[in-house]
Amino acid sequence: MPTLYVAPGACSFGAHVVLKELGIPHEIAAVPLRTPDSPIHRSNPLGRVPALKLDSGEVLTENGAILPFLGDLKPEAGLFATAGSVERARIQEWIGFLNSDLHPAFRPVNRPEIFHDDSATHDAIKAKGTERLLQLLQIVDRKLEGKTWAIGDRFTIADAYLGVFWRWLQRTQSPWLAQLPNLSAFGARFDQRPSVQAALAAEQAPVQQKAA
Ligand SMILES: N[C@@H](CCC(=O)N[C@@H](CS)C(=O)NCC(=O)O)C(=O)O
Structure with missing residues (x-):
């Protein structure tokens, strides 16, 4: 059974939601981040989540690889789309945008602090x-109109991934949500999905666990 390495609330949440949507038997291993002794370093030398350990022992990393891989495991679930279809390209377009623009x-x-050691610069970097x-x-909000x-x-897998960033905003009670009506409506729908509730509950449990 595959094991997904996650950190509670991190961008690994999208792949976790996809596993729950698909109902594929899996294990979840919750790991700490940014600590040299975290077990994640044994599976992903970059020390990052998500990482998906397959039954063969091979480890996949990167949302841009893991989400489509999972979607293709059960095409009948309709979380991804047929090779060569415009729909598939649209889903990949979203994943590319979220991965290379929104997340960073x-x-x-x-x-x-990862951009400059001098703490005097941090307020300007943040601003x-x-x-x-x-x-x-705002681009995301317009795309959801x-x-x-x-x-x-x-x-689709694009929604599972977008939901990560919605939850980051919601968790910090971002005042911007008032300016993002389509994203907020998306988020309310996202939060109601049984897969999202199940993944949230699993990430709140303290230790490695089996999940269906
Ligand atoms: N490009 C990677 C980024 C993964 C990533 O940055 N994950 C964060 C959690 S949201 C992480 O593990 N950070 C720990 C670190 O950078 O040391 C992906 O999308 O899979």
Whole structure:
């Protein structure tokens, strides 16, 4: 059975939701981040989650690889789409945007210290980062206009991933949510899904666990 390495509340949550949506038997291993003795270093030399250990012992890393891989394991669930279809390209378009634009845009806001050692610069890094993050969130909000989920009426791996960033904003009770009505409506729907509730409950449990 595959094992997904997660850190509670981290960007590994999207892959966790996908596993719950698919109902594929799996184990969840919750690991600490940014500590040299974390077991994640044995599976992912970069020390990051998500990491997915397959039955063969091989380890996949990167949301951009893990989410499509999981979606393809059970095509009949409709979380991804047929090779060569425009729908599939649209889902990958979302994943690319979330992975290379939106996720990195949180870093200057939450962790300015990775951009400069001098703490005197951190407020300026945060302020500039905040401007950029808000611009990207407004793009997301416009992309969701008139849609239930990222590509339309169907929940896909792109939504499981987008839900991560919604939860980051919601957790900090971001005042921006008032300016992001489509993202907020998406988030309310996301939070109600049984898969999301199940993944949240599993990530609150303190130790490694088996899950269906
Ligand atoms: N590009 C990677 C980024 C993964 C990533 O940055 N994960 C964070 C959690 S949200 C992490 O593990 N951070 C620990 C660290 O950077 O040391 C992906 O999308 O899978």
